[in-house]
Amino acid sequence: DAGVIQSPRHEVTEMGQEVTLRCKPISGHNSLFWYRQTMMRGLELLIYFNNNVPIDDSGMPEDRFSAKMPNASFSTLKIQPSEPRDSAVYFCASNHWGNGPAFFGQGTRLTVV
Amino acid sequence: SQELEQSPQSLIVQEGKNLTINCTSSKTLYGLYWYKQKYGEGLIFLMMLQKGGEEKSHEKITAKLDEKKQQSSLHITASQPSHAGIYLCGADYTGGFKTIFGAGTRLFVKA
Numbered sequence: 001d002a003g004v005i006q007s008p009r010h011e012v013t014e015m016g017q018e019v020t021l022r023c024k025p026i027s028g029h030n031s032l033f034w035y036r037q038t039m040m041r042g043l044e045l046l047i048y049f050n051n052n053v054p055i056d057d058s059g060m061p062e063d064r065f066s067a068k069m070p071n072a073s074f075s076t077l078k079i080q081p082s083e084p085r086d087s088a089v090y091f092c093a094s095n096h097w098g099n100g101p102a103f104f105g106q107g108t109r110l111t112v113v
Numbered sequence: 114s115q116e117l118e119q120s121p122q123s124l125i126v127q128e129g130k131n132l133t134i135n136c137t138s139s140k141t142l143y144g145l146y147w148y149k150q151k152y153g154e155g156l157i158f159l160m161m162l163q164k165g166g167e168e169k170s171h172e173k174i175t176a177k178l179d180e181k182k183q184q185s186s187l188h189i190t191a192s193q194p195s196h197a198g199i200y201l202c203g204a205d206y207t208g209g210f211k212t213i214f215g216a217g218t219r220l221f222v223k224a
């Protein structure tokens with residue numbers, strides 16, 4: 001079975017540019033999570049969806065960040081405009097009804113210069 | 114997160130030695146997850162503990178949750194270079210959805 005698939009694996013962009021990260025959850029999972037990992041703050045939950053509906057976005061740092069889930073098999077996290085402090089590894093994870101462990105993708109390493 | 118403390122922050126052990134990583138919560142847990150992260154990669158789920166006093170093992174890794182459901186330990190027996198990585202505990206306080214992660218323990222195994 002395919003796991004959670006994220007793209008791109010690496011992204012380097014200039015400050016001010018728009019960045020879009022993509023995620024395909026595990027088939028059959030109806031809960032999807034976006035996390036951000038940095039050395040300073042560790043792994044932080046940004047937002048999660050259940051049945052394609054955003055349930056809690058309290059972890060989204062600023063209005064520059066937005067996330068969508070147009071269907072059960074695809075989600076995006078967008079940063080517009082990007083800033084150097086957004087540099088981090090962004091993970092997508094999924095599970096069934098929020099229960100049990102979440103299964104993580106390989107992450108997208110974002111560098112904003 | 115200050116709700117969840119992991120110790121030690123890092124650990125260097127000689128191959129073949131045993132080691133223990135601890136995860137302490139300031140509140141009673143609904144469930145506790147252990148993950149391993151290899152450098153530059155995603156998190157791999159290891160084990161989930163939900164009942165007070167529960168203990169689970171997989172190969173040479175054993176995880177325990179105390180009776181009060183506020184402390185967990187991860188024990189590796191006869192460590193190998195393949196055990197190297199970052200071990201993270203994740204706390205579930207509400208029965209689903211929001212998992213709060215500890216800062217992680219970086220394990221280095223010297224061959």
